[in-house]
Amino acid sequence: GAGVSQTPSNKVTEKGKYVELRCDPISGHTALYWYRQSLGQGPEFLIYFQGTGAADDSGLPNDRFFAVRPEGSVSTLKIQRTERGDSAVYLCASSLGQGVGGELFFGEGSRLTVL
């Protein structure tokens, strides 16, 4: 596709449920990032992939959060036992990598609401 695609665009779930958020990056982009943005705040770094491996997952808030990118393209962010505090917009971004400037291209985000 032409841009970064994220699904679902909106997800409403109940506390304690499991959620998966999907990101399809721009074709050819080797780097993929997940951020979380709460209302009125800047994007908060969660995890960064270079290819298939998680190069830096230091931003994941706790062990309920996990992300994979098994074939170096599509990535899934998984949240177990959701809590109300997990409600936010989850943004995915991809880039060609630092060797060519590192500019991030963002998807439209997945808005997660935990009731």
Next chain:
Amino acid sequence: ELKVEQNPLFLSMQEGKNYTIYCNYSTTSDRLYWYRQDPGKSLESLFVLLSNGAVKQEGRLMASLDTKARLSTLHITAAVHDLSATYFCAVDRGDDKIIFGKGTRLHILP
């Protein structure tokens, strides 16, 4: 730990005026990015600054980077209402981890 601070966090200004948004960061970096976000939308890349002294301009916006001072500025010339948005700076820590500031919410009054 890299900290990125923007100021002001909120700015209301009149059309036709000039103003500057500042972005300070706490550790050495020579890669800095500016993004724009409209309400309810995602982030749009504005500028990529990759070296000390880099200056980029697009329309009424100009961004610069001083890596020695760990400071970037986003200057707005003769503001117009269409520039109302939230502007974020983001800094590469040096290992591809990109950290964002809290954003500057810019409101331009007609």
